[in-house]
Amino acid sequence: MTLTIDRVYKQFGRFPALAGVSLEARDGEFLTLLGPSGSGKTTLLRVLAGLDRPDHGCVFLDGQDFLALSARERRVGLVFQQYALFRHMTVAQNIAFGLDVRPRRTRPPRATIKQRVQELLALTQIEGLGGRYPAQLSGGQRQRVAVARALAVEPRLLLLDEPFGALDAKVRKELRDELRRIHDATGVTTILVTHDQEEAMALADRVVLMNAGRVEQIGAPWELDDAPASPFVFAFLGETNRLACEVRGGVARFEGFTAEVRQPAAADGRGTALFRPYDTRLDASANAEGLPVRVVDVRGRGGVRAVECQALSGQRFIAELPQSAADRLEVGQRARLTARRVMVDFADTEPVRPRAPERLAPRERRPISPSDPS
Amino acid sequence: MNAAAARRVDRPGPLVLVMVAVAWLLVVIGLPLATVVVQALAKGLGVFFGTFRQPDAVAAIRLTLLAAAIAVPLNAAFGLAAAWSIAKFEFRGKSLLITLIDLPLSMSPVISGLVWVLLLGARGWFGPVLAAAGVKVIFAVPGIVLATILVTVPLIARELIPLMIEQGTEEELAATTLGAGGWSVFFRVTLPNVRWALLHGVLLCNARAMGEFGAVSVLSGHIRGVTETLPLHIEALYNDYDFAGAFSAASLLAGLAIVTLIAKTALERAGAVNPSSRGFHAP
Numbered sequence: 295m296t297l298t299i300d301r302v303y304k305q306f307g308r309f310p311a312l313a314g315v316s317l318e319a320r321d322g323e324f325l326t327l328l329g330p331s332g333s334g335k336t337t338l339l340r341v342l343a344g345l346d347r348p349d350h351g352c353v354f355l356d357g358q359d360f361l362a363l364s365a366r367e368r369r370v371g372l373v374f375q376q377y378a379l380f381r382h383m384t385v386a387q388n389i390a391f392g393l394d395v396r397p398r399r400t401r402p403p404r405a406t407i408k409q410r411v412q413e414l415l416a417l418t419q420i421e422g423l424g425g426r427y428p429a430q431l432s433g434g435q436r437q438r439v440a441v442a443r444a445l446a447v448e449p450r451l452l453l454l455d456e457p458f459g460a461l462d463a464k465v466r467k468e469l470r471d472e473l474r475r476i477h478d479a480t481g482v483t484t485i486l487v488t489h490d491q492e493e494a495m496a497l498a499d500r501v502v503l504m505n506a507g508r509v510e511q512i513g514a515p516w517e518l519d520d521a522p523a524s525p526f527v528f529a530f531l532g533e534t535n536r537l538a539c540e541v542r543g544g545v546a547r548f549e550g551f552t553a554e555v556r557q558p559a560a561a562d563g564r565g566t567a568l569f570r571p572y573d574t575r576l577d578a579s580a581n582a583e584g585l586p587v588r589v590v591d592v593r594g595r596g597g598v599r600a601v602e603c604q605a606l607s608g609q610r611f612i613a614e615l616p617q618s619a620a621d622r623l624e625v626g627q628r629a630r631l632t633a634r635r636v637m638v639d640f641a642d643t644e645p646v647r648p649r650a651p652e653r654l655a656p657r658e659r660r661p662i663s664p665s666d667p668s
Numbered sequence: 669m670n671a672a673a674a675r676r677v678d679r680p681g682p683l684v685l686v687m688v689a690v691a692w693l694l695v696v697i698g699l700p701l702a703t704v705v706v707q708a709l710a711k712g713l714g715v716f717f718g719t720f721r722q723p724d725a726v727a728a729i730r731l732t733l734l735a736a737a738i739a740v741p742l743n744a745a746f747g748l749a750a751a752w753s754i755a756k757f758e759f760r761g762k763s764l765l766i767t768l769i770d771l772p773l774s775m776s777p778v779i780s781g782l783v784w785v786l787l788l789g790a791r792g793w794f795g796p797v798l799a800a801a802g803v804k805v806i807f808a809v810p811g812i813v814l815a816t817i818l819v820t821v822p823l824i825a826r827e828l829i830p831l832m833i834e835q836g837t838e839e840e841l842a843a844t845t846l847g848a849g850g851w852s853v854f855f856r857v858t859l860p861n862v863r864w865a866l867l868h869g870v871l872l873c874n875a876r877a878m879g880e881f882g883a884v885s886v887l888s889g890h891i892r893g894v895t896e897t898l899p900l901h902i903e904a905l906y907n908d909y910d911f912a913g914a915f916s917a918a919s920l921l922a923g924l925a926i927v928t929l930i931a932k933t934a935l936e937r938a939g940a941v942n943p944s945s946r947g948f949h950a951p
Contacts, residue, residue, distance in 0.1 A: 343845055365844045372845040378838035382860040392846035395856065447846055 295356050295450045295483045296321050297342075302351030304337055304507075311337040312348065313507035319485060324477050326494035327487045329504035330530070335487045338504075339453050342485065343372045355450060371444030371482070373454040377436045379428040385439050386411050386424035392447035414442040417476060434465040441473065445480060452477075454486040458493065470497060491531050495519075503527055522556070525639035528568050535574055535611045537585070539567040541638055551584045551632040564643045567636035571614035576601060576629045578622060584630030587611065589623050603631065704922055707915035719905075719916035727893040728901035728917075731809065735884075735897060736877040739816040743873050744866065747824030752858065755832030756840065766829070773822045780818045781886025784811060807889030812897060815883035820873045827869030828862055835861055867935055875928040879921060 297319040304312040312334045319325050327335035340346040342353065344365030353360040360368065380388050387394075393407045402410070415421045418438040428436055437457060444452060457473070458466040474497055477484050488494050494501050495515040503510045503518060511523040522528040539546045539553075542562050546553045553567065577584060587603040590610070594600045599620030601613045611631060615623075623629065708716055719725055750769060754762060772780055786792050788805045798805060805811045839861065843853045859866075881899040888895045896904060898921055905914035 345841055345845075365841075366847055366849060368845070369847065370845055372842065374838050374842060376838060378842040380839055380843070380857055380861075382863075391843065391848070391856075395843070395846065395848040395852045443842075443846070 297360075297451060297483060297485075298352075298354040299338070299342075300352040300354070302338070302341060302348045302353065304334075304341060304346060304348045306337075310507050312341070312351075315351070315504075315507070315509055317502055317509055317512055319483055322481045322483055324474070324484045324497060324499045325486070325502055326498035326500075327485060327502050327504060328491055328494035328530075329489065329510075331489060332506075333504040334507040335489075335502075335504050336455055339372075339455055339485065339487050342451065343370050343453055344368050369447055369450050371447060371449030371452045373437075373440045373444050373452070373457050375456045375459055377428075377440040379436055379439055379443070381428050383427075384424065385420065385426050385428070385431070386415070388428070388439055389414050389424075389442045389446050391443060410446060414446055417445070417479065418442040419472070432465075433461050434469055437461065437469055438472075441476065445476075445482070449482060452482045452484040454484070456487055456489070458488075458490075466493075473497065495531075503530065505530075522637060525566075525568055525637055525642070528556075528637040533571050533612060534568045535571065535633070537567050537569075537609070537611075537633070537636075538564070538643075539636070539638065540564050541640075546633075546636050546638060548633075549585060550630065553633045554635045556635055556637045560638060561640075563640055565638040565640040566642040567633065567638050569633040569636040571600060571612040573634040573636070574611060574613035575632045575634065576603065576613045576615065576619075576623065577632070578627055578629040582630040584632040587629055587631045589625050589627045589629060591625060592620055592623060594620070603629065605631070701922060704915050704918050707911060708919040710915075711912045715912045716916045716919075719913045720920070722913075724893045724896065725901060725913075725917060728896045728898045729920075731812065731896065732878050732898040734809070735813050735816040736874055738813050739820055739877045740870055740874050742817055743820050743824050744870055746821065747828055747869060748859075748862075748866070750825045751828035751832050751862075754829055755835075756837050769822050769825050769829075771822075772819055773826075777819055777880065777882030778886055781815050781883035784814050784818070784887055788814075806887060807891070807895060809895065811887035812884050812895060815887045816877050816880055819880050819883045820876050823873040823876060824866065824869035827865045827872070831862055831865045832858075864935060864938070868932060871928050871932050871935070875925055878924055 299315060299317050302312050302315045303310070315334065315338060317325075327338060329335045337346060341348050342360075344363065344367075348361070380391065383391070389411045390407050393402055393410065396402075401407075411424065412421075415424055418441055420435055420438045420442070423431065423435060423439075428439065431439065440457070441454075454473075458469055461469065470493060473486075486494075486497060495518075498515060500512055500514055501518055502512050505526050511518055511527050513521075518527060518531060522531065528534065537548060539548050540563070541547070541555060541560050544555055544560055546555050546567050548567070553569070575584075576587070576589075585605055587605050589601060589603050591602040592599055593602070594617075597617045599615050599617055601615055601620055601623055602610060603613065604610050613631065720729070750765065753759070754766060785806055787794055788798060788811070789795050790799065790806070792806075795806075803810075805814065839857050840853050843857045848856065878897075879899060880897075881903075884897055885900060885903075888897070888900055890896060890900060890904065892904065898917060902914050902917045902921065905917060
């Protein structure tokens with residue numbers, strides 16, 4: 295089932311939730327819609343499920359005009375964030391629902407439905423729970439029931455809205471692998487919405503990175519990593535250090551060092567360089583070149599250490615170093631910082647200012663108020 | 669769940685509190701109730717049962733049941749429709765509708781009766797039209813039914829609205845994407861999800877419909893054997909100094925109330941045991 299989304303717009307009041315989204319999902323593909331909250335990914339999912347109508351634009355599934363069909367007619371399996379299981383029905387009744395409500399002439403015989411429920415219970419590995427009520431299940435089990443229920447109608451498209459949001463980390467990882475296995479077993483074209491970049495990258499054949507109602511980039515996870523289409527993509531996909539720079543002749547120049555620019559054929563000009571902790575080096579030897587910094591903190595486990603350091607300006611950076619290199623550094627020690635490869639945001643030409651490196655861990659994120667120049 | 673959380677009473681302080689509460693309830697509720705029964709049986713079982721064989725009493729019981737039988741299903745249908753639209757849709761005037769539903773609870777039943785007189789009475793807005801059509805509403809059975817409906821409007825809707833709001837619309841949306849049509853969604857998902865609350869509301873509505881005095885009194889005209897409901901009949905008997913008769917009829921009404929209460933408690937028990945009945949998912 296090839297899904298084609300063509301220039302879809304959707305506005306809520308004066309807020310454009312989707313500002314011209316076009317993309318294509320190939321038959322049997324696993325796509326993830328990734329983006330910050332408010333980027334329009336859930337709205338796009340609801341448009342696909344038939345729960346919202348776009349203001350304009352087209353959606354085709356195998357050449358059929360999908361928008362002409364009601365939610366009821368689309369045969370789309372939708373898994374809700376809070377699962378939305380029917381609380382007064384047993385697990386088996388929940389799974390059978392989509393088959394039970396079919397009009398008599400298309401409804402499979404009772405025995406077939408029963409068998410199908412058993413197959414789905416087995417597929418989602420919750421055999422033996424068929425007689426329970428949703429309230430008697432754990433979060434992970436409910437999630438499995440929701441997936442089984444959506445698959446029961448043999449959907450042409452499986453849509454999942456932040457399906458792991460309400461689960462703890464371990465269960466989440468487990469279910470993620472499970473979902474990928476189920477997808478591979480059924481071959482159903484799947485679209486999953488998430489704000490968790492690690493989840494999106496781990497699951498998808500291709501990731502659709504959305505921002506402010508638009509698609510920023512579509513590509514395989516490694517493509518997004520290797521060739522981010524914009525500074526937004528780069529910053530969203532991982533921990534990012536920032537430092538003002540000037541680009542001349544395709545090379546980013548900083549006080550004390552230069553670095554390779556990721557963008558091919560970057561024009562000359564001022565901007566802010568974005569670079570990953572793993573592209574960041576620290577050298578504590580006497581004759582080292584680079585931005586003078588002081589080590590503030592060393593954290594980490596295994597063979598890798600995250601070294602936090604601070605420049606004279608107060609700006610902070612994270613450098614990810616092998617354990618052997620980090621062992622030579624102590625808190626309070628002076629060192630020189632250099633970056634190997636940087637992405638330059640030419641739209642951001644603010645002078646150097648104190649700023650913590652961006653991190654994706656939720657506890658580190660602060661809401662950005664409009665008055666905040668960052 | 670509250671019972672499990674509460675501590676057992678074994679210290680003197682709480683024990684005194686419990687005893688005060690029980691004593692208070694015995695005095696203000698138990699004592700009058702006992703009086704009703706004692707007075708009803710004061711002249712023996714013969715007189716007690718004789719009361720219900722009088723044609724006026726039979727007519728009053730019949731009219732009471734009729735009014736309840738019309739008012740309760742109508743209010744159940746209205747309550748469901750109102751709760752459904754309030755809980756599942758956004759529309760202008762929603763808070764006004766919620767306020768309107770509550771209005772009969774906050775105004776005196778006498779007013780609930782009077783509005784119908786002002787609307788449909790001989791000198792009311794629609795009085796001449798009705799008179800010309802030969803339809804008699806005021807001081808007749810239709811008026812009594814109307815008054816009963818107005819007074820009991822909030823009872824079922826108020827049971828359903830908070831529950832339906834809490835349950836949200838996701839289950840309905842899920843049912844729709846699974847291919848269920850509107851009626852199917854309603855009968856298979858929405859209605860089962862609120863069935864205990866609905867029954868609870870129906871019982872409350874029924875109790876009120878059978879016991880309503882004020883509004884019905886205004887519209888009844890007190891024609892014996894014709895427009896008297898059970899509560900009005902009790903008053904009439906009492907005014908006639910037929911205390912045994914009045915208390916016998918009263919004990920019937922009180923009995924109905926107690927049966928309703930027992931049914932309600934049984935329902936709540938069933939609801940608490942069945943994990944699927946109330947709105948909450950266990951953590």
